[in-house]
Amino acid sequence: MILVNGRELDEHGLRARVKLRREHLLYTPELLELLDRDLLAVMRESRDQGFASLHGLRRALDEEDEEKDRRREEGSRWRRLVSATRREQEEAEAKSGEPARPPAVLEPPLGAGGEAPPPQPEAKEEKKDEKRPPLRRMIAHVVTMRVVQGVGEGYFQQLKQFNIFATRELEILQRLLRSGNRGPYPGRDRRGGVWLSPRPAWSAEAARYAAGLCGTGAVVVGIPGHALVEALWEKGLLALAVDDHARAVAEAQSRFCPARYHPRPLELLEAARVGGADLLVVPFPECMEGPRLEELLRWAGRNLGAGGRVLLGRGGGEARRFPYEDGFVRFWPAAYLRGLLEREGFAVEEREEAGTALLLGEKGAEG
Amino acid sequence: MRVHQVLPWLGGGEPISSQALAIHEVLTSWGVESRLYAYNMDDFGRRFAAYDGEYRKVMHDGSDDVLLYHYALYCENYGLFRETGHRKALVYHNITPPDFYRDYHFGSFFLCRLGRDHLREFADCDLALADSEYNRRELVQMGFAPERSDVLPIQPPLEYLEADEDPALARWLGDGKTNLLCVGRVVPNKKIEDAIRLFACYHHGVNAHSRLVVAGFMLKSYYAALAALVKSLGLEGSVHFLGRVSDAQLAACYRGCRYYISTSEHEGFSTPLLESFHFGLVVLAYDAGAVPETMGGSGILFTEKDYPLLAELLDRLERDSLLRERVIAAQRERLADFSRESFARHLERVLARLLAAPGEVEG
Numbered sequence: 251m252i253l254v255n256g257r258e259l260d261e262h263g264l265r266a267r268v269k270l271r272r273e274h275l276l277y278t279p280e281l282l283e284l285l286d287r288d289l290l291a292v293m294r295e296s297r298d299q300g301f302a303s304l305h306g307l308r309r310a311l312d313e314e315d316e317e318k319d320r321r322r323e324e325g326s327r328w329r330r331l332v333s334a335t336r337r338e339q340e341e342a343e344a345k346s347g348e349p350a351r352p353p354a355v356l357e358p359p360l361g362a363g364g365e366a367p368p369p370q371p372e373a374k375e376e377k378k379d380e381k382r383p384p385l386r387r388m389i390a391h392v393v394t395m396r397v398v399q400g401v402g403e404g405y406f407q408q409l410k411q412f413n414i415f416a417t418r419e420l421e422i423l424q425r426l427l428r429s430g431n432r433g434p435y436p437g438r439d440r441r442g443g444v445w446l447s448p449r450p451a452w453s454a455e456a457a458r459y460a461a462g463l464c465g466t467g468a469v470v471v472g473i474p475g476h477a478l479v480e481a482l483w484e485k486g487l488l489a490l491a492v493d494d495h496a497r498a499v500a501e502a503q504s505r506f507c508p509a510r511y512h513p514r515p516l517e518l519l520e521a522a523r524v525g526g527a528d529l530l531v532v533p534f535p536e537c538m539e540g541p542r543l544e545e546l547l548r549w550a551g552r553n554l555g556a557g558g559r560v561l562l563g564r565g566g567g568e569a570r571r572f573p574y575e576d577g578f579v580r581f582w583p584a585a586y587l588r589g590l591l592e593r594e595g596f597a598v599e600e601r602e603e604a605g606t607a608l609l610l611g612e613k614g615a616e617g
Numbered sequence: 618m619r620v621h622q623v624l625p626w627l628g629g630g631e632p633i634s635s636q637a638l639a640i641h642e643v644l645t646s647w648g649v650e651s652r653l654y655a656y657n658m659d660d661f662g663r664r665f666a667a668y669d670g671e672y673r674k675v676m677h678d679g680s681d682d683v684l685l686y687h688y689a690l691y692c693e694n695y696g697l698f699r700e701t702g703h704r705k706a707l708v709y710h711n712i713t714p715p716d717f718y719r720d721y722h723f724g725s726f727f728l729c730r731l732g733r734d735h736l737r738e739f740a741d742c743d744l745a746l747a748d749s750e751y752n753r754r755e756l757v758q759m760g761f762a763p764e765r766s767d768v769l770p771i772q773p774p775l776e777y778l779e780a781d782e783d784p785a786l787a788r789w790l791g792d793g794k795t796n797l798l799c800v801g802r803v804v805p806n807k808k809i810e811d812a813i814r815l816f817a818c819y820h821h822g823v824n825a826h827s828r829l830v831v832a833g834f835m836l837k838s839y840y841a842a843l844a845a846l847v848k849s850l851g852l853e854g855s856v857h858f859l860g861r862v863s864d865a866q867l868a869a870c871y872r873g874c875r876y877y878i879s880t881s882e883h884e885g886f887s888t889p890l891l892e893s894f895h896f897g898l899v900v901l902a903y904d905a906g907a908v909p910e911t912m913g914g915s916g917i918l919f920t921e922k923d924y925p926l927l928a929e930l931l932d933r934l935e936r937d938s939l940l941r942e943r944v945i946a947a948q949r950e951r952l953a954d955f956s957r958e959s960f961a962r963h964l965e966r967v968l969a970r971l972l973a974a975p976g977e978v979e980g
Contacts, residue, residue: 251921252930254940255947256914264929276822277925284850285818285924289810290720293845496794496855499825511825513854 274483275508449495449534451475452563455604460531461485463559463610467527471515471546473498474533474563479507489527492518495537516546528554533563536581543582544590551594554613560596562587564607584609619650619682620968621703623669625692627655627662630864632888633687633710635774636748638665640685643961656694669694676701683971685746688712688739689885691732698739706744706971708769711752711885711906712736717806721838725804744971748886751907767967772960773891782869790873795827795935798874798898800867800889801881803835803843803858810846811880811903811922817850818928824935829878832859832870871896876931880922884908890916891955894948899934899941901927913954915947 252259271277284292452460457477461468467489468482479502482488488508492515493499502509512518530550535543550560565581587609588598596611622641627634637653644651653666676684676697686698689710698705715729737760739745745766747753757763790796797819799812809831816829835858847856862870877893877900884906891911893900900916902908909918919927934941953959 251919252926253918255916255944259930261926264926264933267929267932268925271822271925271929277818278821281817281821281850284846285814289842289846292849293842296845296849496826500827503823503825509825510851511820511855512851518851 274506453604456606457481459603464529468529469527470531472534476502476505483507489524528558531561535562536565547590558613560611562609621652622685624655624687627658627666629661636771639772656692691728704743707739707742709747713806749907752885769967773888775895777864778868780864783865786866786869796874797829797876799831801833806883808880808882812878815924815927818924823928823932829856832862834861887911894952897945899944913951915951
């Protein structure tokens, strides 16, 4: 039940939309499964075992700190109670597995003349120390430092964002200067055709052309507006559409198209194990760094069978920009893109569809 | 008459300290002598309080003084409460059920258990005050006399959030994304994992142009588990743990976010809900503990953690500005119940009750 300002909300409309999103695979089975999974189980099964190690080490360190405090404040009555309760709890749990009861030492209440707890056995302490050799403790401290760095990551992200904003503002200022003809500006004639966010969308004709190239399934890396994703989805040919540009994904999602956001699309592509696709569309290769682009086309070379196609968009600008953000892109020379495709066994032809410059690679039977 | 308050800890930006300071301020404004003592404190606390040993020197002076003892965790200074010769009231802020900590932090698990075990020893106090009706009921269940119990709600300290916001954080949050916010200690009973799951549905299924911001002290073993979940859900870069933040940063968070998400399964009061009301965030909160009581029929309360459904509700709120405005207006109206005047009236009433109680004053 959902209460809005104390009144029950009619959930029918919301549930219908949830159903539609499920049908359109916006919620993947993996995601739905993770929603119900226990947090600790997720951590233990995580591909990155560092989290589980960190959790264990952190707990070990906490216990170690407890132990140090206990020694430091040996005269403190409540610290003695900590030891006694812990020991009783451990013993009780070891015996029966049932939840431990509060120790007898807590009855009668503190300050009313309770019995002194039994002394801590020495042998147990030695064993504990054996368990934590100096090297392990050192590693634990190093890992803790990494966590602290992780926590600080939020701050660095802010700093990075600030730099991006500053750069963008500088760019806009330069553009204003140029457009207003307020003085000579070197290279002003050559700098036309540079994108600013948002990225240009493909027209419906270009999208239809791309969808027409697909026979069994298409993978789209970088979403050029909703037209392409929608055209592929309607034909039942969309294997995966992924982008690291959140706004483009959100636009597709708002039309119930199963687009995915991922900061490293290639990683998702590998993890999703897309099979049976015969078309890879990369509308904005200039938004990718060289090594990532090479990796992506290598994936295409490996996974697209004979007759498989790769469609690369081509920006119209020059390779003079800094790739700081979506929209601030470095245009790859056509020769470079062609070379990459040919290296993976694709025969390449240049095309233009509805005003969109494209590079089409097709894998021969021998490829 | 003097009013003494004893706390386990007095520090800045912490709800129990804020409550004690609010009482102190109101008493001082009435011309009543008010003193604060704490077992430990930070630099901020040192401006107002003395160490609790000082109270021991005056607790048997035969005066008609009053002791308010704030209790939220086991602390050694509870002996002062037992031994004092003054009239005494317990101010109960609730103790997290220890089982939440079992898999994450033994120290907290133990202190919470010890704290709950000792609570019964305070049942002979002259008046048991709780900061919510939920907490008062818990006291009664533990053996406190219902007729000697009352509610003294928290006065949310909102002034310190009126400070200038942190510009870098404000700029980062103002990039057009739909920002969701969780504020408070990142500890297991807050169930931050459920907020992340809700956000996962919203981000992957409804609106990728969004982020979740979590601000507050982090229990590292719990954070490790949350980080694993974030990675498994493919939300790196969209979920941000800021850790402990300054007042200016917190103000930036409240001003830069549109929705406040509370998936906590144990709350004795929840000040961030009221702070969100103040800043005009739409609050979506799980019906647990004192949350419904704090919200007082405003905001959005859900009884079931149906994440896709809640993600859809967020989408509706995004598209339906009229609905959003109605919720925010009701929240603002509710906030008026927690004004300083209202708090002063409550304090006056409970102190009158305490002074009228047949106490065990020495003399």
